[in-house]
Amino acid sequence: xxxxxxxxxxxxxxxxxxxxxxxxxxxxxxxxxxxxxxxxxxxxxxxxxxxxxxxxxxxxxxxxxxxxxxxxxxxxxxxxxxxxxxxxxxxxxxxxxxxxxxxxxxxxxxxxxxxxxxxxxxxxxxxxxxxxxxxxxxxxxxxxxxxxx
Numbered sequence: 001x002x003x004x005x006x007x008x009x010x011x012x013x014x015x016x017x018x019x020x021x022x023x024x025x026x027x028x029x030x031x032x033x034x035x036x037x038x039x040x041x042x043x044x045x046x047x048x049x050x051x052x053x054x055x056x057x058x059x060x061x062x063x064x065x066x067x068x069x070x071x072x073x074x075x076x077x078x079x080x081x082x083x084x085x086x087x088x089x090x091x092x093x094x095x096x097x098x099x100x101x102x103x104x105x106x107x108x109x110x111x112x113x114x115x116x117x118x119x120x121x122x123x124x125x126x127x128x129x130x131x132x133x134x135x136x137x138x139x140x141x142x143x144x145x146x147x148x149x
Contacts, residue, residue, distance in 0.1 A: 031079070032078070032081045032092075033079070033080045033125060034081055034083075034125070035080060035081070035083045035086075035090040035124070035125045035126055036090075036124035036125060036126055036140070037124060038124065038125075039123065039142070040122070040125060040139075041120055041121070042072055042078075042121050042122075042139065043074075043118065043119070043120050043121075043147065044072040044074040044099075044118070044121070045072070045073040045117065046070060046071075046101075046114055046116065046117060046121075047070070047071050047073055047116065048069070048070055048071075049068070049069060049071055050066045050067065050068045051066070051067050051069070052064035052065075052067070053065040053066060053132075057131055067132065069100055069134065070100075070103060070108075071098050071099065071101060071135065072099045072101055072121050072139065073098055074098065074099065077094075077095045077096055077097050078096050079092070079093060079094045079095070080096065083127075090126060090127040091127060093127070093136050093137050096136065096137050099121075099125075099135055099137050099138060100128075100133060100135040100139070101121060101141050102123075102139065102140045102141060104141075107141060107144060111144050117146060118146065119144055119146055119147070120143075120144075120145050120146075120147050121139055121141055122143045123142045123143070124139070124140050125137055125138070125140075126138055
């Protein structure tokens with residue numbers, strides 16, 4: 001059954017399974033993730049990166065304000081299907097290995113102890129559209145947890 005016929009409510013979590021595939025092999029669309037409103041859960045390593053911000057977005061050393069964000073480094077690349085409702089904002093993406101996380105200030109405080117560790121991040125995906133976005137696909141985080149042991 002094509003993915004577009006499955007109600008979005010049923011697609012609450014997409015589990016990424018490691019598969020043996022070659023880098024040049026294309027992934028069938030049915031195995032790709034979906035943009036919001038679909039909710040996805042991704043597993044990877046939580047990392048922190050700093051980029052130059054205003055006024056010039058060029059160099060912290062030359063006076064730009066540092067902007068620090070969290071990212072999820074994925075163990076395997078993923079693809080994301082083009083959004084049917086907003087294809088210009090959320091285009092098809094392939095070979096995604098890193099996703100910038102959009103977290104609330106209290107989530108930064110709550111989860112600062114798991115930076116550098118393997119995590120499960122659950123939320124909704126959207127495409128980059130500002131200079132503050134540093135990956136083609138971002139995840140608005142609902143939950144962020146260490147995987148069960």
